[in-house]
Amino acid sequence: MLSWQTGLSGFLAGLLISIVTAPVGVSGAVFLLSVQLSVLNVPSPAVTPTNLLYNVVSGPGALARYRRNGQLTGPLARLLIAGTVPGVVLGALIRVFAIPGPRVFRLVAAAVLLPLGLWLCARAVRPGVRDRPALSRRTILGLSIVTGTVGGIYGIGGGSVLGPILAGRGTPMSRIAPAALASTFVTSIVGAATYGILALVTTGDIAPYWALGLLCGAGGLLGGYLGARLQPYLPERVLRLLLGALATALAVLYLVQGLTLV
Template identity: 45%
Template sequence: MAEVLLALVAGFVVAALGTPVGVSGAVFLLPLQAGLLGVSGPAISATNLVFNAMSTPLALARSAAARARTADLAIVTAACVPAAALGAFLRVTLFADPARFRLLVLAVLAPLGVQLLVRAARRTPRRVTGAGDDAPPLNPFTLTALVLATGAVGGTIGIGGGSVLAPILVAVLRQPVRRSAPLALTSTLSTSLTGLIAYTLFDTLAVGTPPASPVWHIGIATGLGGIAGALLGARTAERAGERALVLILGTSATATAAMYLVQVAG
C-alpha cells in the first residue's frame, strides 16, 4: 500500500511539472522506479509507459492541440509506431545492461537540458499568448526523421518520444513551446501505447532480458496521479511565460541526467 501511495504522489508531481512544456514528466520517474518503487530491468521502461498512456490523453486534450498543424500531428502519430517497437526491442537486448542504459539517458538528456537552460537564461521573458504562427513551418521530412529517432529513444528509455522531441523542437528548431507541446504529447501517447504492446509481447515470447512487462499496479497508480497532475499542469501552461516553460523543461532534463551521472560515477 505504501508504494502505491508513493506512486500516486509521484505521478501527480511529475505530470504537473511536465504537462506545461509538452512532456509527460516520466523523466522524473526513472530514478524513482528503481530507487523507491522496487521495479527492475526493462520493466522500468515499460512501467513508465503505463503512466504515459494514462496521463497523456487528458494533457493532450487540455493543451493547445488546435495550434499544431493536423499534418504534423499525423506524421508524429504514424512515425512513432515503428520507432517505439524498435526502442522496446533495443531495451530488452542491447540496453538491458544497466550501465549502458544509464549512459543512454545521459547522452540524450544532458546536452538538451543544458542547451535549454542556457537559452532560458539569455532570452527576454514574454507571455505565451499566441499560437506561434509566426514561426516557420516544420519540414515534413525533417519532422519524420526526428520523430523516428526520438520515438526509438523514448521507447527505449520509457519516457515517451515527446520528452526527447520537445527539447529539440524548442531548442534546435526554434519552435514555440505552445506549438511544440501538442506534437510532443502526441508523440508520447503513440510511443507509449505501441511500446506497451511491444514490451508485453517480448516478455511473453521470451525475447531479450526479463522482466519486460510493466509492473501494472505501480504504473496504474502513477497514471492516476498523473491524470490529476496533468489537469493542474494544463492550467499552469495558460498562465506561464515561455521563458518559465523552457526553464522547467531544461531543468527536468538536466536533473534526471545528473541523477544518472551520479549512478554511473558510483
C-alpha cells in the same frame, strides 16, 4: 503483492511530477523512471513497460485540457506520431535484447539529454538571440524516428528529447507541448503492447508491474490536467527555461546513478 505504502508513493509521485512536466510537453515518466528504479524497486527491464503503462493512463489528462484550450490541432502531432511509432517498436527490441542493464541505459539517457538541456537553458536566458530556422518536415520525421527509438529503450516517450530540439529552433511551446504529449501517448500504447508480446516469447522481468503502473498513471492523469491548465499563464521564456532545466536535471541524475551503479 503491492503494499499500500508503495501504491500511495507511486500515485503521489505521478501527481507531483506531471504537474511540473505537462506544461512543457514532457511526460512525467522521465522522472518517474528514477523513482521506480531507486524508491519503488521495480527491476530492469520491467521498469520500461511499467513507465509506458504510466504514460498510457496519465496521457489523457493533459491532452483533454490542451484540446479544450484549442491547442491540440495542426500537423505537428501527426508528424511526430508517424516517426515515433516505428521507433518505439525498434527501441523495445533493443532494450530487451541488447541493453537490458540499467547502467548502460542511464548513461545513454544522460548523453542524450544533458547537451539538449544546457543548450535550451542557454538560449532561454539570452532572449535577444534569434532562433534558427524551423526544421523541415523531413528532418522532424527523422528525429521522431530516432527519439521514438530512444523512448522505446527507456520508456519515457520522445517528447523529452524532441521538445528541447523544437523549442531551440523557434517552435512555440504552445505547439510543442500538446504535440509531444500526443506523440508520447500513442507511442506508449504501441510500446506497451510490444513489451507485452515480447514477455510471451522471452524470459525475465519484461512484463509491466500492472498495479503500480496504473496507480502512478492515475496520479499523472490528475497532475497532467492541472499542469496543462497552468501552461497558458506561463511566458514562453519561462516554459523554455523549465524544459531545459528538467532535461539537464534528469541528465545529471542519470549520469551520477550510471557512474556509481555497481
